[in-house]
Amino acid sequence: MRQKVLEVNSVTMQFGGLIAVNDLTLFADQKEIVALIGPNGAGKTTAFNMITGVYKPTSGHIALNKLNITGMRPDRITRLGMARTFQNIRLFKSLPVLDNVVIAQHLRIKSNWLGSTLRLPRYNKENRLMYEHAEHLLEHMGLKDVIHETASSLPYGMQRKLEIARAIATQPVMLLLDEPAAGMNPAESMELTQLIQSVRDEFDLTILLIEHHMDVVMDISDRIYVLDYGNLIAVGTPAEIQANDVVIKAYLGVAEDEA
């Protein structure tokens, strides 16, 4: 038996009269790539927001490596090994690409503010390691040539990759990607598929992925959860989901119409 890294247990999120996520239960095993799919407004991002602490679930429990993280503040959850990207990119826009990734390592700093300001040897060492790690990560993500550019000046596809690099810099065990291929062309999303698999292997990550590009999802997912109007309507391997009538009706059929 592999260890369950993420366990979401009967989680519900209610906004006033709207139930955005209803009684959702899911898990992810170590090094698994699990996809969460469903039409727009199905509640996928809301599920991410509950898992990462942005929203406190109305009811239910969430555990990371068996530790109950329900209702914890986002920064504490990140410290425990959860990292994420955002559907509507949220980079530190006016800062250099390199600094975006360096900032994500601040959570592990041992020096205090005064020691850092005085540039004590311990801080200098920590700071140097942060920059080295950031450069290594950006190289891995194919962003080596743009490290001194301002984050907002990057093309869309690169900004998405930078979000992934920044998330990985927090040294997570669990990575949540919210539509990482959104706005990418087929070639770019193919490349992204490989990149996601390579970071999973390189950094020993468990990945939960929201994605609309079905080729990406079917290609890299070990298992798929399908949400519709906040309800879980199917779970299974890519092959099982593709053959599932309910899913085809609720989602895949619509996607084909759109295409």
Place this chain on the structure above:
Amino acid sequence: MMSERTNTRESISKHPPSVKKNVNLYSVVLSALLLIVLYFVLMKIEGSANALVPRIARLCAINIVLALAMNLINGFTGIFSLGQAGFMAVGAYTTALLTIEPARKLSMYIVTPIVKPLETLTLPFGLTLIIGGLIAAGLAFLIGVPCLRLRGDYLAIATLGFSEIIRVFIMNAQSLTNGAQGLKSIPPNATILWTYGVALAVIAFMALFTTSSYGRALKAVREDEIAAESMGVSLFKHKMMSFMISAFLAGVGGGLLAAYNGTIGQDMFRVMQTYNVLMIVVMGGMGSISGSVIAAFVVTIGQEMLRVLDGPINLGFWKTSGIAGMRMVVFSALLLVVIVFFRNGLFGTKELTWSGIVRNIEKLAGRGKRGEVA
């Protein structure tokens, strides 16, 4: 004209020097040279025949401290705080109460006598600046606990309210602050060396702090709170840190101002005082240390030079025997022009660096040579 504009812009470095492993030797040498030049310029100013000149020069330095204090919280952290005058008042009264000679205190407190230990207590000027700063920081902590959870405009209003509460407290704490009578005979410790010494120390602190890992985290909070928190930055802890350091520096600046003025009263610390500093910060650029420093000079000297506007004016077609506050009207209009043309102030979040200036000079020289050949 156009190319000149581009070149000035280029001398402003795009990236603050944060990674540079070995600080460039020429930066150190040039900075040392600048300090030496500054020293002689200040000595020259101090010996000036016109007594107003050294006074304005000192006010410039104090305004640098005050502007950087406010820039840390408003510019670097993106928190719209308007509590500055309150923190300044705390520093000003601390320095005043701890430096005025006991005999003078006795004669000043007419309505009620001064509280016990302060009656005879006097401390060295530098120490009183630090104590004033620490009390301001402590107060910032107490205010920050409820207020820093608020967002945007609410926080601005809450801090503004706090600043007024301090002022009202000063007005009524007769036996501590001498109430509405204010305090006189504050020893003139704010010499050119003290003011510029403190200003340089604060500039150095800000340059090092804002480029440290903690400073980067504050910028992340400014850029996007949700993203910063999701990257493990504790919002409350970092906002509180910035708020307290800012209050400390404002307290120190207030202490300098008290010694500079010689007299203080609650009236000095109205909201207008906060706006005055805000004007410098906005003009220089929120999030730029060099911007605040340069704008402190521009605004302080500018306001002094525009003083003529308050006096009688005769433009031929329009005459006035003097309108008090006219210079502030003109000055505000000038600020408006700056904001309209440079939406992010003179510097934005950029900094003036030696490498940027040198690159710029090299460009100019290179272009000159090519011009000769052609």
